[in-house]
Amino acid sequence: MNSKTELAPAVASILEAARERPGGDAPVDVDARSLPDALARAEADGRVPIIAEVKPTSPTADGTRSDDPVELARAMVEGGAAAISVLTEPTHFGGSSESLTRVREAVSVPVLRKDFLVREDQLDVVEADLALLIARFVGDQKSNDSRASQNTSRSDADLEELVVAARERGFQALVEVHDQEELEDALAAGANIIGVNNRDLAKLEVDLETFESVAPHVPDDVTLIAESGVSSPDDVRRMREAGADALLVGSAIMDHGAGDSDVTENTRRLVTATEEDE
Template identity: 30%
Template structure:
């Protein structure tokens, strides 16, 4: 089994338990469930930087990235840096995140929040909404076309933006549908964890113009972003680059300054 298969197998088990403990009715009654969401897609369309900065403590490829920071400080730092949105990892076993991270981020900032998770079930979309997310991630590598359709349509029905992530042309072709707002190209192969930023360049022309194009993973320089903008990308998901510093907000602010100055 590759790492992605392991994560999904664990996610199925986790969901069985979660549904026993927190029924759907409880999620729907939460204080944040009816909060109006902020569209990340709209933010990216009008942004001159397009940065989506991540809160990530660890990952299967890097083990520990940063365990010392609290999510509120990271979120506030990012918002003050002027980024377009924040991605919050909520997987516990492999990434050290939790839904509480999403709640604390939501309590701290006004910008769009993406729940970064391995989504395989509508229940996780209700969880996302109940914990203050504005956007959810769907990963084409773990879903078939019918699942993408069902999950994206359900997400839209409860007011969430949908970022769909692909890694190759086959995944892209099965994912093009009106219920998707943003198409993200992951430069990291989730099966091997190898990173190649050319993946975004190769797929750029094949993404229809109706979707906001997002490039994800392996972006660590202002030059990379300028380069990718030439290919029509409006969003740039940056994970480890800021999180591996002592002050992610400050690192993000410095990055944004460089990007807007040049």
């Protein structure tokens, strides 16, 4: 773990569950749809590049949406989403690998697998165009984890190993960071698509200043994504001004509290938040 601060109990339990989850039997071989190309297509048509997230629930959501993930993803694409993110974490986010496979068959935009991956074989559970790797959850755990030292075949990989393993399988790797130290780790691991998570995994609180403070340190050739806490067109403009090439948005589009909220409209509202509207 890179950071000195403790994780929120919900996050510690997510991570514990993730480490117990099995991997796949053999390496997958993905023919990935390019995220940078999809973002460029959105820009070319005047759409703000939004990666809309199918997230049935989360530890911070007000409720659960049980709509068909395929219908949700189609509605997001209809609203102009440049790409889709699908949670595959089952115990805390209501996700599944099957949902991701079905969504990827149903839409033509790139699909991100949103999960808490700590070992290489966990990449082999399901094909996706991108795999999320969270810098904070991978790294120097081998040295301080007794389970890992007892059974080296199941020990956690470090970030660079996972980035390489993801690319070998054809995935694009989206490396998530929360501060400048993690950004340095992501760059050292060779990441070229980086997400800055505005949600602090220690406190589960969101602060859009997180993106604003990390973004200036990101090299220009990196595809930079602002993640979490974007709920209004103003938030979209704020993140774009701070340098976001794309925004990853879940809760504001899923609108968990209002079960039948219109996902297409929720997406369109953010996709059309261009600077000229101000």
